[in-house]
Amino acid sequence: MQKSGRPTMVDVAAEAGVSFKTVSRVINGQPHVDPAMAERVLAAVDRLGYHRNALAASLRSGNRDTIGFIAADLSNTFYMAIAAAISTVATRERMHIVMASSEEDAATERTLALDLCQRQVGGLIVVPTADDHSYLQREVELGTPVIFLDRPGTGIPADVILLDNRGGARDAVAELLANGHRRIAVLLDARTIYTMSERWAGVEEAFAAAGRAYDPALVVEGLHTPAAARDALARLLDSDDPPTAVFCGNNRLTIGALETILPRGADVAVTGFDDFEISNLLPRRIRIVDYDVTDLGTRAARTLLARVADPATGAHTQLVPTRLVDRGGIR
Template sequence: MGRATLRDVARLAAVSPKTVSRVVNREPGVTDAKVAAVTAAIEKLGYRPNLTASSLRRARGRTATIGVVLENVANPFSSVLHRAMEDVARDHGVSILAGSVDEDPARERALVGIFAGRQVDGLIVAPASSNQGYLTAEILAGTPVVFVDRPPAGVQVDTVLIDNRAGAREAVGQVVAHGHRAIGYLGDLRSVVTARDRLQGYRDALADEGIRPDPAHVVEDLHTEEAAERAVHRLFALDAPPTALFTAQNLVTIGAIRALRTLGRQHSVALVGFDDFPLADLLEPGVTVVAQDPWAMGRLAASLIFRRLAGEYWEPAIHEIPTRLIARGSGEIRPAN
């Protein structure tokens, strides 16, 4: 079977070739239903637009672009990752093309497909899907691929990670060391591998001290500030609320802080967050966090791409960046009794 064409995609999706072209080029005016149909047909047929004749191509068949697929470029963590990658790319005369997946596996695959169709020189992916085997063709074709923040499944490529489980264990250990035993957990979507690792680190820290977590104090599937804020209000409506909180994602931390301030509990409930965020040190009390280093992660991920492009070879490996506990006051609040 030959390479799928735009007309093949149009036929399978029951739309016109023009509609397929508009979806591929992310032009406005196409209904959500048609975008979904075209995206599904592209994935099923393995269609890749042929842009090799476009003005993006340069000497040696390169396009001077790197495709970057992030969770959400508006999130402070993702934006620092993006900026660090951009700085490394600029030093090489290369531009970054970036998109957000918003924890949507279909969007991840669609973005990768768009970037691959534009013949990017390399791909950096923070995955949302449970299997990235769809990247095999790109990897076999020689496109350098690096995963960042989350490990891949179904492919073996370089991966830049932190030890989420150990970082969460240290975060919870901080409030345990200050006398807390009723510690709430507020976590991201349970479909996110880093969220699962951080929950396990929370459990590890409590097990270290012989503390059995109260199931009512464990709240998962929070992905926005608003959801976290509502969850904290529910926790403190319980007959036996927690005396400390571990918030396992920066937006969750921000929502929790807002709720504690509304409740007037910001000076009586300890809080340690995973991920730093802007102005965390200027709040009262300052927010204690286990900080990742997205700048180091982004620079390392981009540098691995350029080393591969320069012809270096090594077996794909996990490249780990350490976390750092920053004590600012909120995690050092002791329980009232």
């Protein structure tokens, strides 16, 4: 057992009667650790005050100058734009940003978040994939602020920065209905994703408000890539009763839809959620549910810094508005 000084993982291993490697795997949240052995390690951590002492030493030395940002998919320009906004605020405050991607996997998110906490970041900005974030409860109690961005987290009190996903989708589809479209295709990623669920709810609300029913055959979900959206819309356009308009649940799906529509010269109205690079250069007009993505990242970073300065428990939600704009064509 540790006799003096700050406990280390070696001390925890000795206390629990396990290997150093096992302690490291438990502390870093890695999977496939025997539950009974994990309990022994966590009990030893509590007895020795290992993590608490390490955190206190970091706070005293003033080295917690890093923001951890866990995105859902860094290949999406949406998250890179948010990261740039967070970085701008961090740089101004002489802080650093460490970015990682959960790839929409809950286990990966947990591992990344706990690893960043172990490295004693000043705070976390997380785009949630997991459906329970109580695994961060201890970190919050130890003084690490957590901000949920783009989607709400669960299991811990935390500030949340969200887009008005439902309102934006509702306005977009309501406009298509008002313009006389009755056969409206809807392309979505997995509806288990919070943003997709909210956008789909907005679609349903628009149809209900117009007193019309959507055609389930025109709703395609689980589309993760532009290629998947391209192929899905191609099948719908080749059907006996094709759509005259399409609403795309995110920018990647809009790109995929355009890959089908533009080569065919198909007369299909396009509205998509999220702007994307070169949208203004499209040879035809489309509608975009747009918003200030920089504002999203800036709000998240500023809220995190406010929690660092005043660690009072936060559970406040900020909603960033959307607007419909034209892109492409001659305006």
